Amino acid sequence: MFNRINQPSGDLKPSNPPVILDLHTSSTSKGCPVMQSTMEKSVYALQDIPNKGKGLVATQKIPKGMRILSEEPVISASCFGIDARGLQKSIHQQVTSMSEEKRQAFLSMHNIHPYKNDAERYLGIFQTNSLPAETIDDIAAIFLEACRINHACDNNAQKNWNEAIKRHTVHAMRDIDQGEEITITYLAPLKPRQVRQEALKEKIRESDRRLMEIDRLDTAVNILGMDWFLVSPSRTLGYFDRQVRLYQELRREDVGFAHAFNMAAQLSIANGDLARGRIFAEKGVSKTKVGEAPQGLSQGDFEDWLWRREKPMVPGQLANLRNRTTFPGFASVPEENDIDLVYYERKETGVFTPRRHWCFLGEIADFGTSVRLQMEIKDVDGQKIPLYFHTDGRGAELPPTLVQKGHTMAILYAQSHMFMSMDVGIRHEEPRLIKIFPESLRNLLAFND
Numbered sequence: 054m055f056n057r058i059n060q061p062s063g064d065l066k067p068s069n070p071p072v073i074l075d076l077h078t079s080s081t082s083k084g085c086p087v088m089q090s091t092m093e094k095s096v097y098a099l100q101d102i103p104n105k106g107k108g109l110v111a112t113q114k115i116p117k118g119m120r121i122l123s124e125e126p127v128i129s130a131s132c133f134g135i136d137a138r139g140l141q142k143s144i145h146q147q148v149t150s151m152s153e154e155k156r157q158a159f160l161s162m163h164n165i166h167p168y169k170n171d172a173e174r175y176l177g178i179f180q181t182n183s184l185p186a187e188t189i190d191d192i193a194a195i196f197l198e199a200c201r202i203n204h205a206c207d208n209n210a211q212k213n214w215n216e217a218i219k220r221h222t223v224h225a226m227r228d229i230d231q232g233e234e235i236t237i238t239y240l241a242p243l244k245p246r247q248v249r250q251e252a253l254k255e256k257i258r259e260s261d262r263r264l265m266e267i268d269r270l271d272t273a274v275n276i277l278g279m280d281w282f283l284v285s286p287s288r289t290l291g292y293f294d295r296q297v298r299l300y301q302e303l304r305r306e307d308v309g310f311a312h313a314f315n316m317a318a319q320l321s322i323a324n325g326d327l328a329r330g331r332i333f334a335e336k337g338v339s340k341t342k343v344g345e346a347p348q349g350l351s352q353g354d355f356e357d358w359l360w361r362r363e364k365p366m367v368p369g370q371l372a373n374l375r376n377r378t379t380f381p382g383f384a385s386v387p388e389e390n391d392i393d394l395v396y397y398e399r400k401e402t403g404v405f406t407p408r409r410h411w412c413f414l415g416e417i418a419d420f421g422t423s424v425r426l427q428m429e430i431k432d433v434d435g436q437k438i439p440l441y442f443h444t445d446g447r448g449a450e451l452p453p454t455l456v457q458k459g460h461t462m463a464i465l466y467a468q469s470h471m472f473m474s475m476d477v478g479i480r481h482e483e484p485r486l487i488k489i490f491p492e493s494l495r496n497l498l499a500f501n502d
């Protein structure tokens with residue numbers, strides 16, 4: 054079997070003087086074509102690095118925590134349960150079915166293994182460069198850009214396979230200066246499945262502990278009753294301070310996070326501290342995902358939108374796809390674990406059911422199938438979210454001709470779901486509630502207009 058794949062072995066050849074190559078053009082340099090990354094704007098370039106071959110170098114200052122790249126594999130293979138011949142065949146097939154541009158980029162990668170033919174050469178490149186691409190099962194993969202990152206013991210970036218979006222991501226672990234090489238560590242070996250599962254469970258337990266503490270702090274404020282902001286203001290302010298920190302630790306700077314700032318603003322203003330009140334209110338607003346306010350509405354229609362007043366539909370009236378109450382962006386769909394009374398009402402039986410219809414529209418930006426159909430979809434605000442099919446057919450019930458990039462999904466009663474990876478998206482379970490339009494979202498809105 055091949056080397057443990059996240060530890061490419063090093064050979065220290067002297068290299069040419071540095072040549073900066075923009076990874077985001079389709080130009081070639083020294084027979085080394087490069088691929089377009091998923092990022093809008095590159096923050097790195099491929100460059101010759103003395104004694105290391107090539108590597109990625111920051112083209113601008115990269116702040117700590119920033120996602121440097123997010124990339125899908127071009128080749129992947131299981132490390133276990135396949136013999137060397139089977140692996141070689143699989144890699145060969147994948148390389149020969151690649152586009153010419155990708156194949157050239159693959160062939161320009163480093164290879165420390167001798168070879169006598171194409172199949173051996175492709176396998177050698179795979180073995181020299183592949184990275185893990187599966188959290189649970191042992192899949193290794195080639196990423197044309199991420200695999201160019203060299204090792205350092207004091208690495209400034211961290212690699213990670215993100216199971217929710219099925220992409221390899223690299224984040225800055227500290228501020229990286231312009232011109233500095235981006236490095237990761239190769240040394241963390243893949244741990245046995247049981248250890249990784251336990252680590253994942255521990256991560257979830259830790260996250261649950263923080264969420265429960267946030268909830269307890271909410272309860273503590275509720276117990277104070279109507280006059281919560283007058284009772285022990287500094288202690289109550291401490292509750293919100295703690296909530297904000299917990300949200301930061303959870304990396305969930307979303308609605309709850311903004312709410313904690315808004316509560317701190319109300320508390321400060323009620324106690325005459327207008328300076329803090331204003332700062333907290335501004336922070337609360339800046340942390341809130343703000344969708345577009347509709348343009349060009351009459352005063353009456355604007356007020357209807359503002360207060361979410363619904364006008365009764367007349368029979369035969371076509372739905373207005375621009376109506377954000379009925380067709381909300383992802384930031385406004387209800388959370389799965391909250392009972393949002395804007396969307397749900399309680400029936401006499403005690404069960405909550407949708408009080409009205411809503412339909413989430415999102416254009417397919419990308420899709421793939423491994424265990425199940427999964428997509429990356431872009432909503433009306435341009436937000437990209439993962440969509441996973443947990444239907445009985447795991448997405449196979451959808452006509453393949455319709456599952457195409459650029460087509461638009463319509464999902465009735467969509468809810469947001471937090472996956473184990475902490476990514477937030479849609480977990481879709483009911484085939485009858487989904488429809489695909491063979492049109493871009495932009496075209497649908499244009500037809501609507």
Ligand SMILES: C[S@@+](CC[C@H](N)C(=O)[O-])C[C@H]1O[C@@H](n2cnc3c(N)ncnc32)[C@H](O)[C@@H]1O
Binds near residue numbers: 064065104105181202
């Ligand atoms: C995954 S590749 C990294 C990109 C590679 N430098 C290239 O030109 O494409 C791994 C190879 O890079 C080289 N390498 C990585 N880190 C190195 C280091 N710290 N010192 C020397 N060589 C290194 C070794 O040759 C290793 O086999």
